[in-house]
Amino acid sequence: MPVQDLSLKLAGEAGQGVESNGAGFARALTRAGLYVYTASDYMSRIRGGHNSYLIRASAEKVRVHRDHLHLLLAFNPQAVTTHLGELVPEGAIIYDEGMKVPEAQVAAAGVQLFPLPLRELAEKVGGSRIMVNTAALGAATAVMGLDLSHVESVILDNFGSKKGAAVAEANLKVARAAYETAGERYADRFPWKLPKVANAPRRYLLNGNQAIAMGALAGGCRFISAYPMTPASSIFEWLTAQGPKYGVVSKQMEDEIAAITMAIGASYVGARAMTATSGGGLSLMVEALGLAGMAEVPLVVVNAMRPGPSTGMPTRTDQGDLLFVTHLAHGEFPRLILAPGNVRQCFEAGYRAFNLADKYQTPVIILTDGFLASSLETVDLEDLPFDEVTIDRGELLDGAALDQLEERYARFRVTESGISPRALPGHPKAVYTTPSDEHTEYGAFESEDAANRLQQHPKRMRKLETARAEMQGPTLYGPADAEITLVGWGSTLGALFEAVEILNEERPGTANLLHFTDLWPFPPAAEEALARTRRLVVVEENYTGQFARLLASETGRKADHLITRFDGRAITPDYVLQNLKEAAVHAGSQAV
Amino acid sequence: MPVQDLSLKLAGEAGQGVESNGAGFARALTRAGLYVYTASDYMSRIRGGHNSYLIRASAEKVRVHRDHLHLLLAFNPQAVTTHLGELVPEGAIIYDEGMKVPEAQVAAAGVQLFPLPLRELAEKVGGSRIMVNTAALGAATAVMGLDLSHVESVILDNFGSKKGAAVAEANLKVARAAYETAGERYADRFPWKLPKVANAPRRYLLNGNQAIAMGALAGGCRFISAYPMTPASSIFEWLTAQGPKYGVVSKQMEDEIAAITMAIGASYVGARAMTATSGGGLSLMVEALGLAGMAEVPLVVVNAMRPGPSTGMPTRTDQGDLLFVTHLAHGEFPRLILAPGNVRQCFEAGYRAFNLADKYQTPVIILTDGFLASSLETVDLEDLPFDEVTIDRGELLDGAALDQLEERYARFRVTESGISPRALPGHPKAVYTTPSDEHTEYGAFESEDAANRLQQHPKRMRKLETARAEMQGPTLYGPADAEITLVGWGSTLGALFEAVEILNEERPGTANLLHFTDLWPFPPAAEEALARTRRLVVVEENYTGQFARLLASETGRKADHLITRFDGRAITPDYVLQNLKEAAVHAGSQAV
Amino acid sequence: MLDLKLYKSENRPTWCPGCGDFGILNAIKQALAQLEIWPHEVLFVSGIGCGSKLPDYINANGFTTLHGRALPIAQGAKLANPGLHVIAVTGDGDGYGIGGNHFLHAIRRNINITHIVENNMVYGLTKGQYSPTSAKGFISSTTPEGAIERAVNPLALALANGGTFVARGFSGDPKHLAEIIAQAIQHPGYALVDVLQPCVIYNRVNTYEFYEQRVYKLEETDHDPTNPEQAWERAHEWGERIPIGVIYRETGVPTYEEQVSVLQGGGPAQTPPRLLTEAEREALLAELA
Amino acid sequence: MLDLKLYKSENRPTWCPGCGDFGILNAIKQALAQLEIWPHEVLFVSGIGCGSKLPDYINANGFTTLHGRALPIAQGAKLANPGLHVIAVTGDGDGYGIGGNHFLHAIRRNINITHIVENNMVYGLTKGQYSPTSAKGFISSTTPEGAIERAVNPLALALANGGTFVARGFSGDPKHLAEIIAQAIQHPGYALVDVLQPCVIYNRVNTYEFYEQRVYKLEETDHDPTNPEQAWERAHEWGERIPIGVIYRETGVPTYEEQVSVLQGGGPAQTPPRLLTEAEREALLAELA
Ligand SMILES: Cc1ncc(C[n+]2csc(CCOP(=O)(O)OP(=O)(O)O)c2C)c(N)n1
Ligand SMILES: Cc1ncc(C[n+]2csc(CCOP(=O)(O)OP(=O)(O)O)c2C)c(N)n1
Ligand code: SF4
Ligand code: SF4
Ligand SMILES: [Mg+2]
Ligand SMILES: [Mg+2]
Secondary structure (H helix, E strand, O other): OEOOEEEEEEEEEOOOOHHHHHHHHHHHHHHOOOEEEEEEEOOOOOOOOEEEEEEEEEOOOOOOOOOOEEEEEEOOHHHHHHHHHHEEEEEEEEEEOOOOOOHHHHHHOOOEEEEEOHHHHHHHHHOOHHHHHHHHHHHHHHHOOOOOHHHHHHHHHHHHOOOOHHHHHHHHHHHHHHHHHHHHHHHHHOOOEOOOOOOOOOOEEEEHHHHHHHHHHHOOOOEEEEOOOOOOHHHHHHHHHHHHHHOOEEEEOOOHHHHHHHHHHHHHOOOOEEEEEOHHHHHHHHHHHHHHHHHOOOEEEEEEEOOOOOOEOOOOOOOOOHHHHHHOOOOOOOOEEEOOOOHHHHHHHHHHHHHHHHHHOOEEEEEEEHHHHHOEEEEOHHHOOHHHOOOOOOOEEOHHHHHOOOOOOOOOOOOOOOOOOEEOOOOOOOOOEEEOEOEOOOOOEOOOOHHHHHHHHHHHHHHHHHHHOOOOOOEEEOOOOOOEEEEEEHHHHHHHHHHHHHHHHHOOOOEEEEEEOEEEOOOOHHHHHHHOOOEEEEEEOOOOOHHHHHHHHHHOOOOOEEEEOOOOOOOOHHHHHHHHHHOOOOOOEEEO | OEOOEEEEEEEEEOOOOHHHHHHHHHHHHHHOOOEEEEEEEOOOOOOOOEEEEEEEEEOOOOOOOOOOEEEEEEOOHHHHHHHHHHEEEEEEEEEEOOOOOOHHHHHHOOOEEEEEOHHHHHHHHHOOHHHHHHHHHHHHHHHOOOOOHHHHHHHHHHHHOOOOHHHHHHHHHHHHHHHHHHHHHHHHHOOOEOOOOOOOOOOEEEEHHHHHHHHHHHOOOOEEEEOOOOOOHHHHHHHHHHHHHHOOEEEEOOOHHHHHHHHHHHHHOOOOEEEEEOHHHHHHHHHHHHHHHHHOOOEEEEEEEOOOOOOEOOOOOOOOOHHHHHHOOOOOOOOEEEOOOOHHHHHHHHHHHHHHHHHHOOEEEEEEEHHHHHOEEEEOHHHOOHHHOOOOOOOEEOHHHHHOOOOOOOOOOOOOOOOOOEEOOOOOOOOOEEEOEOEOOOOOEOOOOHHHHHHHHHHHHHHHHHHHOOOOOOEEEOOOOOOEEEEEEHHHHHHHHHHHHHHHHHOOOOEEEEEEOEEEOOOOHHHHHHHOOOEEEEEEOOOOOHHHHHHHHHHOOOOOEEEEOOOOOOOOHHHHHHHHHHOOOOOOEEEO | OOOHHHHEOOOOOOOOOOOOHHHHHHHHHHHHHHHOOOHHHEEEEEOOOOHHHHHHHEOOEEEEOOOOOHHHHHHHHHHHOOOOEEEEEEEHHHHHHHOHHHHHHHHHHOOOOEEEEEEOOOEOOOOOEOOOOOOOOOOEOOEOOOOOOOOOOHHHHHHHOOOOEEEEEEOOOHHHHHHHHHHHHHOOOOEEEEEEOOOOOOOOOOOHHHHHOOEEEHHHOOOOOOOHHHHHHHHOOOOOOEEEEEEEEOOOOOOOHHHOHHHOOOOHHHOOOOOOOHHHHHHHHHOOO | OOOHHHHEOOOOOOOOOOOOHHHHHHHHHHHHHHHOOOHHHEEEEEOOOOHHHHHHHEOOEEEEOOOOOHHHHHHHHHHHOOOOEEEEEEEHHHHHHHOHHHHHHHHHHOOOOEEEEEEOOOEOOOOOEOOOOOOOOOOEOOEOOOOOOOOOOHHHHHHHOOOOEEEEEEOOOHHHHHHHHHHHHHOOOOEEEEEEOOOOOOOOOOOHHHHHOOEEEHHHOOOOOOOHHHHHHHHOOOOOOEEEEEEEEOOOOOOOHHHOHHHOOOOHHHOOOOOOOHHHHHHHHHHHO
16 A cells, blocks of 8 residues: 655654654665655753654655654654554554563554564664664664665765775674564554655755755855854854865854854955854844845855754744844845745755845844754755856945046945945055944944935935845745635745645645745735735744734735744644644634 | 924034033923923934034923924034025024125024124133033023023032032123123024913923833843943933932943843743843844743833944934844744833833833833934923823732742743733742743653643734733824824834924814824724825835735735935934825835 | 752753763752752852753752853842852853953953853864864864864963963862862852863864863862962963862952942842932932033 | 055044044054955954944944954954955954854854954943953942952963954054064964053053053063963963963964865965856756666
């Protein structure tokens, strides 16, 4: 009985390798020619605490995880009790036969138990208890009907060079032993099998943060100064690791204020510079963002959202920073906001942000979140479109242009577009100063003169209008004319896309999706797109419906219905469908 | 020829005592039974640079200054060229006869020159050139037809004790000599006279910052930690000066982050604590405001706005922080925002903020601005309503209540109002912790559990709905039914009030004013008030029309017309009238 | 001596097995019991980090605040209610990295609080980035080529900035640490206790063994903690031998609060706010007439 | 020696007549001329304050940033373009108050920038509040009972934190100051020049007379700036006699940038950004397959 997709979950204590093994397995599945999507769920602690890692795999493109599981690899008893409810009937639990499980409860749920001598295999065959994970993955491979070779190749990659051939060899043995035992005992009893895909092209497995970082690198980013903060750190750490190879200067600073201002300094003299942070870190960067706005310094800032306020839920996900980011810092200045929805859009945002920052000489903020930051997605080569990457530095005057300058260089020349041709410090013909006070075209302090202010402030603000013209989206997915239009932004793309698919499968023409990635300046195409919609259901991960409010203030269009989630978990297709059904009943869903 | 009101301006270099003499003269006029309103205009430097000080006086209540002058006291030639255009025909300039003035130009403007031997009088009679100011004020007193006694009393107050009787005596002599000379030479030629007011009650002269500080003190504020920043410093300095008398702890900290977090610490253990800042300082306080929101710590923060972005125009005024303040900090939490419009409302905001902060256990932000912060207004006793001050600590459990506690104390008990009864640390029955992470009712870390989050986050957010019911305003001034309704908030109250008066004088029923002081949660009465309006003209001091946008997102009502000002100067009645007339022509006025 | 059980929290620590923070928690409980400070008489103010979770694991008043901001909050609490014992607990990243400025100024301000720094020389909670106290050359995810900066020397900084109580403990010797913490709590003024705390996951350099082989107790030497030159010298001893104990102590320096006139009768949180009297109102109004 | 007129700005200083900032401006111009650094070869990064207006008054690249944030911006500019001379100019409030944390960490990071602190021991631009370097007892609008904290000793702090060049100048002796600034610019690494600068309006204590009676030049003594103990001692001399000159200098310490592999061929701002090569793309993709 083949299925379109199969979801399994690894679950156990932090420190048991749930995440690293899950990620390795996801890679094996990708190498097997399958598309996967993962969702990890871990606590803000280093050891102990319950972690889980979900992998959904299919021969077709997978955009998000679902709420149900077919297979659970339980590394401790808590894993069973916590996740039993997620298993579909006939789903199965793989676990060490020495572990106690509530058999009656499991049976009542129609779920099968697949006990195996995982620990024994790990110890006897592999020589180390740590390899229990490997054993479980070998067993899972067998019951899902997959070839072991892909798991083996990942084991070789992971241990082959790093920890020596001996460890790799032992793991391979354990995997095979478990694969065989599980295959014999349970393969027939597990109703779902993953297809064997022949001749699949090479595909890639990465999360949103890696994609942003890679896009940034491709777009010429060569400077990152940051301060660690979950879930943004991995952008910084990825660029740091690649740094030596590509000439990226990477600097951990004493705090977020130093991180962003150091990036401003680097950008001021001409490097493509960025920082990445989350929540409290962004709050600390507010003043500096205003400086970049006033000083017209290009700057890319990634904000990976997590549930607030304050420290909140550090390892969870949320979309609660939208209106903060739209309005942050005292006074007014142009900023651009991009909220990519999947790996491809993250990659694009990575390099687009630098082009936009240079072009408009102002901060560009990429809004991602804990879910998008850490979920692995299998993508095709075309979803990492290196060929489309451009480097556009906007109106940057190079040495030759400056050599020919005839009049005195005016750094803040008043132009119709609001963009003033920029020279980098270092050329004898363009010696200038930039004050954070209001200033003249030449950069002299002028915090007094009303007439000058009436020139410079609108000049800066006009950049926002100029930029508006190139803001993309929203993108319509699904039938042009549908009964309801789901409206979303950022990382909910996959969930809403699939929810629409399911709805239209049930009854064609039910729903479509209007998804926003470019949020500020608000894309001009929004009004027209909205005009063609009927019932508008805004879906987002915050309490107050921030996007719905932004939509109202920018277009005058109020949402007919609002579906929110703010418990730190990502919205899934199932959550949307259930909320649409329960409509007025469920707390997360308000008629507005 | 008596007039309703008379405006004069002192102008000269920074360091010439323009501001202190202006303030002293305003006090003399107040003692003479007149109402005054002042507007000062100074540069962000300590000495040098052009400063001016406008005083408008009348026997009737004065709410704002106007754009025209009757009398100019020019302390240097620049004063004449800068301000000549502001003088009405027949207006006059008092200046030292040794100073060069562009006579032809002055004559062309129909303005009179009143040269006087000010410097000679100061040096010969007073013995010091510094007393030129005193001489000028003596002269002004004479031409305006005022009694010298009030000026004399202010001189005595200012110098009597401080610098010794000798100085006071000399100043008195100079004032009288100038008074007499000017009276003889020019009194007849100056067409306007201030009325002599008999038996006026005692009135008070103060600016918005003093009023906020006094209101706070009256409301029980006993802790302020701050970091200097124009135009907020005077709140901190006033409370510091009063501190020893009233038991106020006042602490300048190393930066704004330390300032606000110290206030949070003080409030956490039970003091009524506040901080005051502006622009960049507020930007630095963002993270801590989120902490207060999450930890449910009452906190009062004054933000005195000045033009941004960034350092901007430090000594000017602006209303550009509205949407920033409404949405600041990552994540979502309840905050309350008050924007007083005059001295009385500042006083009220000062103590109301503390009651609201205690009641809702969350931050309350008072939005004022450079103009309101520093403009002196003459008020009657009833405008400093000490009798109306209450101290309401909300659901604060005192020692007796805690002694009787039967169950375990739950600091973050889930209630319908969202308000959890609060105990201060120190009682044996209420030992608890407060994490900035999401937490349980008892304050234990709980940044993982979805069910707990679905209790605590809505609990906090419900406080906003509870508070909404007691948000005041908007207040309607003028005829109930008018062709156009001006909509404003905060410090533009006086200007809009007078603009409406003038419009209705010209043609009754033309205009009324809807003024907001309570901005967030958005007052529930707004919708009804708006329903009764016809053409809506929003007037505010920023570029993007922030209040208009807030209005649209909160009520769905879009402004028909927007009048903005963002050159750092306060909106005056004249500015409003002119913009209404020029409507589509003028840059600061956009049809929306 | 109070019963240690008094301080038992119902929350189980989520620290990794073997983490040095356990020893610090125990030492703190020990010190409180020894000084007979009841749970309601003390307020712990922590930042964010592994170690900053401590208030959750002790039965006492606690406020886990923001990364780097424990000190100003602790100082505010102390000035508002000098009747409370206020103990700030921070990590090394927290206290010397992002919180460095507050550290600097708290020292010279000398408000009577205790500052315990869980110095594991790494960022634990965020999974192993280097910290301001990481040794030069320390390899981490953000310093793949090794840390370049000279490590912060917290003791020297405290001395350079006029600190009046400067001490170092080791989480592997909780009894000795408790003794130091007790002295710090009793010291009138800002008291720094820098605690060497192994992070068994992310710091493979500064391990238990590393310290056990090196630490020695100052009390067992002829070190004179009232002598600034000796203190300066000991503060710089780091290598074969690492001193623990009280490095420096200056007595007779008034605390900040002792020098503020309005705090002489207690702090503002100790009396409920009140309305102004008629006379007070009139005095205020008179200034404005 | 270049012509001093090169550095003449078209903007007239708005400092009060007599302000010590004039002397500092002159000394800086002098040092640049002497070292033959052209206006386009140097970048001044300042904070906010009276003294931080300096970049407006000199013809050179300048960036007046945020109160307290000049140092990280200067460091970022230097790492991105090590070819520029980068000079950070801050006030005492700016550099040691709100900017204290960046000061701390810039010292130990040792990036090759010069930091000139216009230390007037008061907040000038905001009209006379006390500053971190104000003497204990200093009366101001925010310390009507006198400052309570021990004043920050910037020299001692720099020494305690591993500073490699620590100096003090006096704005009343611009020639001597120029000499120190020139040495600071030439020093490879972070160089601190704390400048005693009278504020003639708000600081009635630390006046020209105050300093003129007290300062003496270290070069005219047998002070050995390479000796850390002597430096520590001189850093604490404040009273009848106040030393100016180079307090401490450590040579042979590599700068931060010298220890970063990717900076060996210059900084990222010195070459235009480029697209990745085919091989680079393939290497990245291979890691993800
Ligand atoms: C403003 C802010 N920036 C960053 C973080 C993320 N963060 C949490 S703990 C931590 C560092 C922890 O290191 P340390 O203070 O040494 O404590 P440890 O975990 O080692 O005990 C960081 C960077 C945060 N919570 N807030
Ligand atoms: C974030 C922030 N806080 C406060 C201010 C206000 N402010 C401007 S300059 C200054 C202090 C100036 O003192 P200092 O740095 O010593 O420079 P000086 O004026 O004495 O040269 C302050 C507090 C500001 N601009 N930004
Ligand atoms: S990561 Fe390190 S500091 Fe954090 S709990 Fe584990 S051992 Fe302790
Ligand atoms: S206030 Fe002081 S520091 Fe500022 S310009 Fe005047 S004298 Fe100089
Ligand atoms: Mg640490
Ligand atoms: Mg200063």
